[in-house]
Amino acid sequence: MSTISRRTFLGIAAAGVAAAGIGVPFVRGIAGASSTGKVLPSRAPLPPPFRRRLTFPPVLRPTRSDATTDYYDIAQSVERATILPGLSTELWAYNGSFPGPTIRSRRGRTVKVRHTNNLPLPTVVHLHGGRTPQDSDGYPTDYVYPTDMSYYTRHHRHQQTGSGHEMVTGGDTRQGERTYTFPLQQRAATLWYHDHRMDFTGPSVWRGLAGFHLHHDDEEADLRLPDNEHELPLMITDRSFDTDGSLLYPSLDPTLVNQHGVHGDYVAGVLGDVMLVNGTPWPIAPVDRGTYRIRLLNACNARRLSLRLDPAAPSAITQIGTDGGLLAEPTRHDHLELAPAQRFDVLVDFSHYAPGAEVTLVNDFGTAAMGQVMRFVVGEGRPQTFKVPDRLSAIPVLRPADAVATRKFDFRAGDVNDHDGWLISQAPFSPDSVAAHVRLGSTEIWQLNADFHHPVHIHLSPFQVLARGSGGPGPFDAGWKDTIDLRPGEQTKILIHFDGYRGKYVFHCHNLEHEDMAMMANLVVT
CATH class of the missing domain: 2.60.40.420 (Cupredoxins -  blue copper proteins)
Structure with a gap:
């Protein structure tokens, strides 16, 4: 991935979206249009893609x-x-x-x-x-x-x-x-x-x-959505490996006991160079000529994904759900953008493909090997179609008029005890500080501003996206969300209805290096 140039960075800073005091080495750790982070190169040879079969973790039975x-x-x-x-x-x-x-x-x-x-x-x-x-x-x-x-x-x-x-x-x-x-x-x-x-x-x-x-x-x-062998939960992660097969990670303290954080440019986020799906590098999965329910999870530390099928097929990808469950109605996409921690529930119709077709799940936010995720191989047999319902769920629409408060939070790079780090509204995380006191049962508008990519996750209460910039929600913002993909220099507004439970919860960036370097805050529900 290319890194952002100093000239581009200074232009962003001049526009008022970059935090002050970020040194040039830190700037080099900010990737361009796709992810905020730096690639950690493996020292072991990368395995050839599409050799090993996709596997699934066991389903846990109650004791x-x-x-x-x-x-x-x-x-x-x-x-x-x-x-x-x-x-x-x-x-x-x-x-x-x-x-x-x-x-x-x-x-x-x-x-x-x-x-x-x-x-x-x-x-x-x-x-x-x-x-x-x-x-x-x-x-x-x-x-x-x-x-x-x-x-x-x-x-x-x-x-x-x-x-x-x-x-x-x-x-x-x-x-x-x-x-x-x-x-x-x-x-x-x-x-x-x-x-x-x-x-x-x-x-x-x-x-x-x-x-x-x-x-x-x-x-x-x-x-009656596709299930059993026609339901595929896919956890997508990226990792880097040392010559002996051990995982590489740039911790300041390899013991993980005292000093937290990572070296140098990796404060921006750690990007691996081996793509894993359910723990297998670039796997292959046989599918029949029918419709599959595919649950996509971006479990990467920092890498954003833009997924599509190659070759494409008419109406091949239909989104039916997101972080917080089913959408009100199905939505068709030619690609899907997932920030870390986001989930997309989709139907993929392989009946459009000929027997023996090889269909690759491509990541357009990746380069070289990271531009591919996995491959499906379509089997023989007659096509079996699944009629997607016109309506999926009844979702109440939150109204701005019902909001009892509007809050603003800035997600920006900054100084954390004389080290490069990440802040929410100019403050590093402390368990003793509270950024928001909210009332159980109330609705609020939160305005979130970003300098670079920040997937913001809010515990306890899902939300609905109200606006991005001067427009409405983006193409991947429908339904109930618990993580929003903030882009560089972007301002978004979300509506949150706080229900469920009282107590102290957190909200934070789900770029995990940002979270570990203090980009987290407390909210207290009373």
């Missing part, structure tokens, strides 16, 4: 169930896997797999997940997109410390470093295990769970701590 609740157990542990041919890669895994096991839930039944931390470091679990009580939302300092504290104790320097907030002890901490309770009184949607540890979310997710949580309800079931 027990009662009249209202399903109970699950997940162990977090160090594992090894063969991702690159002939090499072994150490991963942090949920129940031994990367991605972690898929949980399927249904509205009306509570899910309780007991996580046991057999890793050497603290972790936090966040159900991304879940409407969750504060004590189970995965607040960044609600640590689950390891069952074996020897590694952490040996490396912990008993002092604050960097921005000084990883050592906060005021969170709701546990040792060994924690049970997270998810009432899941919400619409069917593609959710996912991942680590959310203060200052170290980037390296933790990079090492493998992410998995699908697919939530269902009666409204979705009535549509």
Whole structure:
């Protein structure tokens, strides 16, 4: 990826959208029109694409169930896997797999997940997109410390470093295990769970701590969408590898105990050069000549994706859902743009292709090998068509007139304790500072301003996009969202209805290096 030139950067700064005090080395870490970040080159040879078959993580079964609740157990542990041919890669895994096991839930039944931390470091679990009580939302300092504290104790320097907030002890901490309770009184949607540890979310997710949580309800079931072998959850990630197959990541502190953050230009975001789908590099998937429901998740740390099928086919991609579940009606696209953490639920009709056709999922925001994601090979047999319903869901439209407050938040680069970092409205994150007090049941307008690319994620309450610049929502903004793709120099407005639960939650950039370098803030629902 090309990096932004100093002349272009200075032009942006002159327009008033860039933060002051950013040095030239940091500027070189800002990619051009596609992503904010810098490519970390692998030292191992890149594997040839389209050689290995697409796989899927196992579906987790409840350890027990009662009249209202399903109970699950997940162990977090160090594992090894063969991702690159002939090499072994150490991963942090949920129940031994990367991605972690898929949980399927249904509205009306509570899910309780007991996580046991057999890793050497603290972790936090966040159900991304879940409407969750504060004590189970995965607040960044609600640590689950390891069952074996020897590694952490040996490396912990008993002092604050960097921005000084990883050592906060005021969170709701546990040792060994924690049970997270998810009432899941919400619409069917593609959710996912991942680590959310203060200052170290980037390296933790990079090492493998992410998995699908697919939530269902009666409204979705009535549509009789493609399922079973015709439903494909695809977690798209990028990673970089050392000569021995280990994961490369530019941490300032390789122990991940004291000093958080990354070296040099990677503060802008870490971009890998190996594309993984469900943990397999550039996989291949056989499909029949029918319609598939494909759940797309951009689980990259910083890389944005622009996905299309090559060769294209008439009406081949139909969007039916987004972060917060089903759209009101289906929308056809020739491509899809996904920022980190965003999900798109689409129907792909392979009946338009001839038997034996090879259909590549292309990433137009990538170059060279990163311009391809995976390949589908169409099988024999007669075409089987699926009639897409004209209406999918009843979605209430939030009204600006109902907003009781309008707030403005600036997402910009800046100084964090004499280091390059990222700020929200000129402030680095502190667990003790609150950026917004909101009332349960109220609706607000939030204006979000960006200097570079910032995928902004808001916990607890989904939102609807009201405007981008002087226009309305963009082509990929329909429906309920929990993450909005802010572009360089852009101003957006969103409408949020705060319902669910009282308590302290966070909102932050989901470029994980930005998040770890202080681009996060608290909101308190009262």
